[in-house]
Amino acid sequence: MLEAVGLFVLGLLLLALGGDSVVKGASGLAQRLGISPFAAGLVLVAFATSLPELAVNLQAVVRGQQALALGNAVGSNIVNFGLTLGVAALAAPLTVRWRALAPLLLVLLLGTVGTIGLGLDGALSRGEGLAMLAVFVAVVVFATVRTRHEKPEVQDAIAAFAQTQTHLGLNLVRLLIAAVLLHLGAYLIVGGHGLWSLHAPLPAAAGGFGSPNAAIIGAAMGLSPLLAGLLPVAIGTALPEAAAAVAAARRGQGEIVVGHVIGSSLFNLLFVLGGMAAWRTLPLPASFVRFELPAAAVFALMLYPMLRGDLRISRREGAVLVLALLAWIGLELAMLG
Numbered sequence: 001m002l003e004a005v006g007l008f009v010l011g012l013l014l015l016a017l018g019g020d021s022v023v024k025g026a027s028g029l030a031q032r033l034g035i036s037p038f039a040a041g042l043v044l045v046a047f048a049t050s051l052p053e054l055a056v057n058l059q060a061v062v063r064g065q066q067a068l069a070l071g072n073a074v075g076s077n078i079v080n081f082g083l084t085l086g087v088a089a090l091a092a093p094l095t096v097r098w099r100a101l102a103p104l105l106l107v108l109l110l111g112t113v114g115t116i117g118l119g120l121d122g123a124l125s126r127g128e129g130l131a132m133l134a135v136f137v138a139v140v141v142f143a144t145v146r147t148r149h150e151k152p153e154v155q156d157a158i159a160a161f162a163q164t165q166t167h168l169g170l171n172l173v174r175l176l177i178a179a180v181l182l183h184l185g186a187y188l189i190v191g192g193h194g195l196w197s198l199h200a201p202l203p204a205a206a207g208g209f210g211s212p213n214a215a216i217i218g219a220a221m222g223l224s225p226l227l228a229g230l231l232p233v234a235i236g237t238a239l240p241e242a243a244a245a246v247a248a249a250r251r252g253q254g255e256i257v258v259g260h261v262i263g264s265s266l267f268n269l270l271f272v273l274g275g276m277a278a279w280r281t282l283p284l285p286a287s288f289v290r291f292e293l294p295a296a297a298v299f300a301l302m303l304y305p306m307l308r309g310d311l312r313i314s315r316r317e318g319a320v321l322v323l324a325l326l327a328w329i330g331l332e333l334a335m336l337g
Contacts, residue, residue, distance in 0.1 A: 004216040008236070011188030011213070015052035016240035018181030023048045025174030027162040032171065038155050041162035042147055043140075045256055046263025049241050050076075050272070052182065053264075056237060057272055059186035060229070066282065068190065068214060071229025072237070073272045074292050077112075077265040078230075079238040081299035082325025085261045088245035089318025094254030095311065097154050100146040101255070102307045104262050105300060107139055111269050112297040119284040119293065129277025136270035143263075154255060161256060189214050189233060222336050226285060230292060231332065254313070258303075265300070295328055 023044055030040040053076050060069035088094060111132075118128050147158070165171075191213045218228025241264075245257045276282050302324065306313050 001216065001220055004213040007188045007191075008213045008217055008232075011185045012236045012239065014181045014185030014188065015055065015237060016185075018055070018178045018185055019049065019052045019240065021174050021181060022051055022178035024164045025171045025178055028164045028166045028171035029168070029175065031162065031164075032166045032168055037159035037162045038148075039144070041158040041160070042144060045158055045161055045259045046140075046143060047267045047271075049244075049260050050264045050267040052185070052237050052240075053234075053268060054272060055182040055186040056189055056233060057276070059183075059190040061276060061279070063190055065190060065215070065225055066276065067225040067285075068229040068233065069276065070273070070282070070284070070288065071226040071231075071292075072233045073229075073268045073276075074288070074296050075230035075234030076238060076268050077296045078292075078299055078328060079234045079325065080241075080261045080265050081303060082321050082328065083235065083238055084242045084245045085257065085303070085313070086318045086321030086325060087242050088249040088257045089313045090315055090322065091246040092249040092252075093315055094249055094257055094313040094318075095252070096254045096258050096307060096313065097151060097311065098147070098158075098255035098259055099150060099154075100143060101258055101262055102304070103146070104139065104143060104266065105304055105307060107135075108262060108266050108269065109297060109300045109304065111135065111266070112293060112300060115269065115273065116289055116293045116297070119289040122286065122289075123284055124273065124277035124282040126278055126281055129274045129279070129282065132270045132274025133278055136266065136274060139266055139270065157253060157255060158259075189236075191215065226288065227332065227336075231329065258307070258313070265296075269296075299324065 026048065027037075027040050027044055030043075031037060053072060057069040057072055060066070060072070085094075115124070115132075118124055124132075147155070214228050214233050215225060217232055218225065221228075221232070223231060241260065245260065248256050273282070299321070302321065303313075306317055
């Protein structure tokens with residue numbers, strides 16, 4: 001058990017380092033290829049923070065642990081709002097000048113409700129998964145077009161997020177390092193042979209990396225694979241993002257924090273779940289459709305009046321989000337009994 005916890009924590013650290021490296025590498029390479037800092041920054045703000053979760057989910061799917069991947073995808077959305085956004089607002093009130101975020105949040109809410117409807121029959125079909133991917137592409141196009149009409153200071157803040165060195169060799173190395181770190185980090189969390197070796201187990205010298213560490217920790221807590229993805233994995237992978245959000249909040253970058261949360265949640269819902277279903281029909285447990293997905297919708301709904309009102313998320317509203325997250329975790333654990 002202690003070994004599993006140690007490897008799990010090491011995996012989280014590697015994921016955080018890999019996520020940072022891929023953001024810098026992708027940004028520098030994009031600008032090297034002639035993409036504007038604004039366009040690069042928009043994509044990075046919205047979706048780059050989901051790459052660690054994507055690495056974990058890919059590893060889980062390859063390992064045949066769809067339930068863990070499913071839990072992590074939706075659990076990450078709940079934790080995005082309750083932990084990342086809530087803690088950032090507690091650190092410093094968030095002023096949100098990015099007007100396109102309100103309609104994107106509405107898309108997230110409608111998409112979550114739509115996924116509940118699609119999942120009432122117990123599964124997401126391949127056709128439904130492809131439709132979700134198509135909606136995701138439409139969201140990216142809408143966000144790009146709509147944000148080009150934002151105030152100059154908002155566009156400058158987004159462009160500043162992508163500022164980094166554009167040397168070709170440096171950024172190729174960054175992406176290579178990121179790929180290794182994300183893969184190894186996800187491997188240590190999920191465990192097993194996965195992408196590391198599709199045909200043979202790791203040698204004994206690998207130190208027991210073949211054990212499913214997230215499953216071991218979840219089992220010790222009395223959690224199913226689905227709940228292991230919803231709770232320890234989703235919360236663990238969100239911690240580095242929460243720390244970065246606190247730092248951004250203190251710098252007055254409220255729109256960057258909220259953009260991260262909404263963009264990442266759209267990515268998890270439409271791209272990750274949609275991609276899993278498009279690859280292979282995705283079973284959805286009845287409890288997941290009736291409780292976890294509605295919980296994700298409630299968290300998105302809680303934020304909507306904040307963005308439609310004074311465009312400011314106060315410390316009090318941040319506290320409400322954190323308390324709601326704690327209540328959800330408590331209810332999940334209480335339902336185990």
